[in-house]
Amino acid sequence: MKLNIQLFAGIAERLGTSLIEYEYDVAEPTAALLKEKLAESYPELASQIRTSFLAVNQQYAPADTIISAQDEIALIPPVSGGDGTEDRKSEQGASSTKQSTPDGRYQITTSPLSVEATTNLVITANHGAALTFVGTTREMTGEQRTVHLEYEAYVPMALAQMAAIGDEISERWPGVLCAISHRIGQVDVAEISVVIAVSSPHRSDCYDASRYAIERLKQTVPIWKKEIWEDGSEWKGHQLGPWNPMQQQ
Incomplete structure (x- = not known):
């Protein structure tokens, strides 16, 4: 299953892209499993990925959220607004x-x-x-x-x-x-x-x-x-x- 994942802030900067195409070999993974696979695929960013949240269709996704190829997916690092x-x-x-x-x-x-x-x-x-x-x-x-x-x-x-x-x-x-x-x-x-x-x-x-x-x-x-x-x-x-x-x- 091919997933398009939007990236932001320091994660996007370090990878040099705001969008990755990620091949996942399990149909309909959970948000928790996908995030862990991303951490394994990008070990230099593992700590940042694990402290981030996945957003699915513009909503923060609980760990057990089932993800499909049609979903809009984004990796959201810790936010800081107020102090695309x-x-x-x-x-x-x-x-x-x-x-x-x-x-x-x-x-x-x-x-x-x-x-x-x-x-x-x-x-x-x-x-x-x-x-x-x-x-x-x-x-x-x-x-x-x-x-x-x-x-x-x-x-x-x-x-x-x-x-x-x-x-x-x-x-x-x-x-x-x-x-x-x-x-x-x-x-x-x-x-x-x-x-x-x-x-x-x-x-x-x-x-x-x-x-x-x-x-x-x-x-x-x-x-x-x-x-x-x-x-x-x-x-x-x-x-x-x-x-x-x-x-x-």
Whole structure:
């Protein structure tokens, strides 16, 4: 069985490709078996592969998920959004692009972000509180100077995961609205990489929902950042212990 597997971030960079054709000699393997076979096939990346998750049809796949040749498969290394497929062309200097969910409240773009535009997506007549979180590129981390960041996304899945965060917020805090805008490509020092806006009838729900959205974004949304320094670079992944995007907060 021939499988096409999309790759991202450090794994794609080390293999020099964003897509591999992988021959699997067992019909309909599980996600766990496929990931282990990939680790054996690419021993130089085994540790990275084993800490990654498989996505099947743009959803994180439990270990026992049965995979078929028709599935859309991606290997998702630990994510880092907030602190792409065809969009990689635009990251390399092509014209700007923007993709969003049908309701427009969740978007990924190569263009500079507008705090006001994202916040306006959650302002309503019946909500008396709105809170906006803005993430920017920090220049100094200890003694290390960042020149700029480069963001990459698995765009369709990232949008779906953003919308899922909004749904989770609506369930936990009924009536709260959420909007998220994330930039990909090069983001210079002091420029905005992410805007998260929430609104609610009362301010206490805004604070709780905003923090929840930020933490979930960094846990589940397939966006990666590469720190570019004066003397090197590094892909940054989840840094809060073992990464499990399927674990609920």
